Amino acid sequence: MQDSTPESPAPMLRQPPQPLARVLAADEIIPTVQRVLAIQHAAREHAAAIITPLRGNLRQHHRPLPARRRRDAGRDGVLQRAPLLWPGQGYPRGRGGRNEALVCVYGGEVADEGGGRDDVPEERGKRFVTLERADYDAVLRYVRDPETRRRVYVAFDNRFPDNMPLFKEMLILRDENARMLGYGSHAEFRVERRVGPSTGWVEGFLRRLSKGLEPRGREEMVRVAERKRVDLGIRGDAVSGEKGSEERKILPWDFEYYTRLLEEEADVDQEMNFRIFPPDPHVNGHVGFVLRGYLKEDGSRVYPATVLMCAFQPPTAVSCALLKHREVMTLFHELGHGLHDLVSRTKHTRFHGTRVAPDFGEAPSTMLEKWCWMPDELVKMGWHYTRVDPAYMAKWKEDHADGEEPPPETLPKELADNLVESRELNRGLWFLRLLVFATFGMRVNNQQSPEALRELGEVKLYNDLQDSMTLKPNPDKTGYGLVHSTHLTELYDAGYYDYMRKLRASTNKPSSAIIFSESSADFLNQSAQAFTASFESFFAKDPRNPEAWDRYRRGILEYGGSRDEMEMMKEFLGREPGPDALLRSLGLLESDKSGVDNVVPTAASI
Numbered sequence: 001m002q003d004s005t006p007e008s009p010a011p012m013l014r015q016p017p018q019p020l021a022r023v024l025a026a027d028e029i030i031p032t033v034q035r036v037l038a039i040q041h042a043a044r045e046h047a048a049a050i051i052t053p054l055r056g057n058l059r060q061h062h063r064p065l066p067a068r069r070r071r072d073a074g075r076d077g078v079l080q081r082a083p084l085l086w087p088g089q090g091y092p093r094g095r096g097g098r099n100e101a102l103v104c105v106y107g108g109e110v111a112d113e114g115g116g117r118d119d120v121p122e123e124r125g126k127r128f129v130t131l132e133r134a135d136y137d138a139v140l141r142y143v144r145d146p147e148t149r150r151r152v153y154v155a156f157d158n159r160f161p162d163n164m165p166l167f168k169e170m171l172i173l174r175d176e177n178a179r180m181l182g183y184g185s186h187a188e189f190r191v192e193r194r195v196g197p198s199t200g201w202v203e204g205f206l207r208r209l210s211k212g213l214e215p216r217g218r219e220e221m222v223r224v225a226e227r228k229r230v231d232l233g234i235r236g237d238a239v240s241g242e243k244g245s246e247e248r249k250i251l252p253w254d255f256e257y258y259t260r261l262l263e264e265e266a267d268v269d270q271e272m273n274f275r276i277f278p279p280d281p282h283v284n285g286h287v288g289f290v291l292r293g294y295l296k297e298d299g300s301r302v303y304p305a306t307v308l309m310c311a312f313q314p315p316t317a318v319s320c321a322l323l324k325h326r327e328v329m330t331l332f333h334e335l336g337h338g339l340h341d342l343v344s345r346t347k348h349t350r351f352h353g354t355r356v357a358p359d360f361g362e363a364p365s366t367m368l369e370k371w372c373w374m375p376d377e378l379v380k381m382g383w384h385y386t387r388v389d390p391a392y393m394a395k396w397k398e399d400h401a402d403g404e405e406p407p408p409e410t411l412p413k414e415l416a417d418n419l420v421e422s423r424e425l426n427r428g429l430w431f432l433r434l435l436v437f438a439t440f441g442m443r444v445n446n447q448q449s450p451e452a453l454r455e456l457g458e459v460k461l462y463n464d465l466q467d468s469m470t471l472k473p474n475p476d477k478t479g480y481g482l483v484h485s486t487h488l489t490e491l492y493d494a495g496y497y498d499y500m501r502k503l504r505a506s507t508n509k510p511s512s513a514i515i516f517s518e519s520s521a522d523f524l525n526q527s528a529q530a531f532t533a534s535f536e537s538f539f540a541k542d543p544r545n546p547e548a549w550d551r552y553r554r555g556i557l558e559y560g561g562s563r564d565e566m567e568m569m570k571e572f573l574g575r576e577p578g579p580d581a582l583l584r585s586l587g588l589l590e591s592d593k594s595g596v597d598n599v600v601p602t603a604a605s606i
Contacts (some may be wrong), residue, residue, distance in 0.1 A: 126323040131156050140256040153253035157479030167483050168458065171444055175453050187446035195360045195565045199446050205579060206439050210469065212583040213435070216428030221471045224426070225250050227258045252472045259426055266422045276382040276411045277323040278314065279331065306341045308334040318395050320388050325419060325458055328381070329372045336365030343553055356561035364557060367539075373423060373541060375416040382411025429470065436465045440482065458482060 024032060095131045129135050129152060139152045171186075171605055178189035187199050196202045228250060250258065293303045315321045325329065342354035354361050384407050386393040397407065440462050447453040464484040467473050538548040555572040569577050584591040 007128065009231070090239050131159060137256070140253060141260045143257070145327055146251075146254065149253040149257060150251070154476055154479075157252075157476070159481050160480055162484035164459065164480060171458075172450070172451060174445070175447070175450060179450070185446045185448075187442055189336055190445070193357060195357050195569075196359070197566065199442070203446075206435065209579040209582070210432070210435050210439070212588050213428050213431050213586070214580060216586050216588055217432045217471055220429050221250055222425050224255065224262065227261055230253060231261065234419065250472055252470075252474050255472055262425060263422070266418065266425065276322045276384050277328050278383060278385045278388050279323055302453050306338040308338050310334055319392060320385055322385055325372065329369050332368040332372055333365040338367040340364040340557055340560075341366075343557045345558045346560045346562045348562070351562040352560045354560075357565050360565040367552075370539075371543060374418055375413065375420050377543065378413050378416040378419065379413055382416070384409055431582070431586075432471070436462075436469050438470070440465055 129139060131152075136152060140149055143149050143152075174186040174189075174371070178184075178186040181189065183189040183192075187202075191199050191202060194202075196205065211337070225248065229248065237394045265304060293301055295301055308331070310327075312321060312323060312327060312331075337354055344353040346352045351354075354364075372382075385410050386396045386406060391404065442452075443461060444456065444458055447456060459478065459480065461475065463477040463479060466479075466481065467477070538552065542548070552572075556568060559568060566576070580589055
């Protein structure tokens with residue numbers, strides 16, 4: 001094997017890894033769409049001729065490749081559920097089309113952000129603030145006046161009232177579709193494609209996680225309330241949630257402001273972090289090698305088997321490309337997906353690598369993210385950009401002609417420790433915030449009957465969960481936060497618990513600026529965590545242990561989606577996965593000699 005530049009491979013071009021598909025000519029579009037629709041119609045009619053609606057669910061009908069032991073045979077199975085179960089004249093196209101139309105209108109409202117009116121006359125000394133997310137975050141984090149924060153919070157929380165009837169109708173239509181297919185609810189229909197075996201299992205998981213996280217959340221809220229008390233010069237105990245003056249409580253519009261003050265006290269040098277992680281030496285030095293294809297002896301080129309697509313800033317004229325710490329996490333996350341693809345060994349493509357149940361697919365990537373929160377590993381991977389090229393050092397000295405000493409070559413251990421420690425700030429409260437959506441999603445999509453769903457008060461349910469689980473009492477319980485994003489209509493309907501299952505394994509949280517962001521992009525970019533904490537016990541003593549990694553490779557990664565994920569984890573862990581690993585990582589569980597996990601009492605729970 002001959003590599004063109006073995007020590008310093010040429011950078012790959014910033015272009016798609018494969019040619020783009022040909023764009024159809026204008027006169028080809030309609031015939032092409034008609035041909036595709038005709039194929040789908042023929043398949044639907046054929047299936048309807050041999051399958052009745054009552055028999056047409058995947059638990060009762062033929063499953064392709066049964067030897068693969070897949071519960072639903074993947075989404076490329078012979079049956080794709082509802083659309084193929086009725087003849088053309090009987091299939092509820094109106095119901096399905098109406099639901100899709102509702103999603104589009106609903107999503108359009110969210111995309112518009114309810115930005116407010118821009119025709120308000122100017123007033124001296126005042127500033128116009130929209131209700132877009134960036135303005136809202138800035139006000140809640142940086143404006144000192146609590147009344148201003150309250151007004152913006154209430155206005156933001158009461159956006160999109162027109163989405164409520166749309167949301168209700170979507171819930172009803174999905175519930176009707178699921179029951180026509182023989183399921184007890186839309187949640188039951190969705191959970192069939194997840195690792196969790198049943199809706200009962202999911203609900204039990206959420207209850208255990210909520211009960212375990214609450215002591216940590218209360219303890220963290222006491223600290224935030226104490227910071228408010230100090231800031232306002234109030235004497236006495238600072239206990240969130242107690243009866244008394246609002247000055248002693250953390251209200252919803254207080255939390256981000258006082259969290260920011262606590263972050264500033266942590267004093268993490270983000271600028272130093274930014275300059276210490278240039279990608280090329282970081283990857284080559286820490287991963288060991290990166291081979292971007294190679295030339296064979298006959299002159300032909302072998303191209304990469306897997307490409308990691310990451311949106312990082314390119315180099316500048318005076319510096320190489322630089323990564324922030326969260327971007328290093330992104331790099332390791334994508335590398336995890338790449339490794340899953342590279343080492344997977346499956347007979348059928350449809351089960352290869354990351355083609356697994358949605359709530360399991362992020363496990364390998366989250367395993368590698370963990371490395372970005374180990375102080376010793378951060379020191380090893382850190383490398384100041386001035387050491388990458390003598391020209392960069394020369395430029396640095398030119399800009400610091402006052403005789404200042406050059407920065408350290410590697411990431412200082414103290415800075416690495418501070419960075420890792422800062423991650424723990426309000427981490428329990430962050431998980432509780434996610435639990436609100438997970439619990440709400442299961443409740444509204446798993447009602448006992450259509451009548452119960454129609455009578456359900458979604459706004460009250462959501463706001464009651466907000467108060468009880470986030471520990472921030474809101475005097476106004478009429479907000480519409482449940483329809484502020486498309487999580488519960490497009491991505492995580494009855495499946496937001498997936499995100500919690502993934503997070504239970506994590507020792508991550510988003511950067512402080514978006515800890516409580518509701519944007520789906522924020523959640524996904526932080527990479528939906530998998531079952532990391534359950535696996536971490538195999539790597540806790542030595543994250544580089546080759547025997548542990550070999551077992552993980554052969555017991556988890558190589559199978560891809562060709563085996564039932566729950567069975568794989570039971571076999572690998574020796575037990576059924578649950579929330580205990582996450583609670584243990586937060587210091588809320590300890591293991592006694594019998595191996596039984598016990599809740600650790602905290603100051604807030606005594």
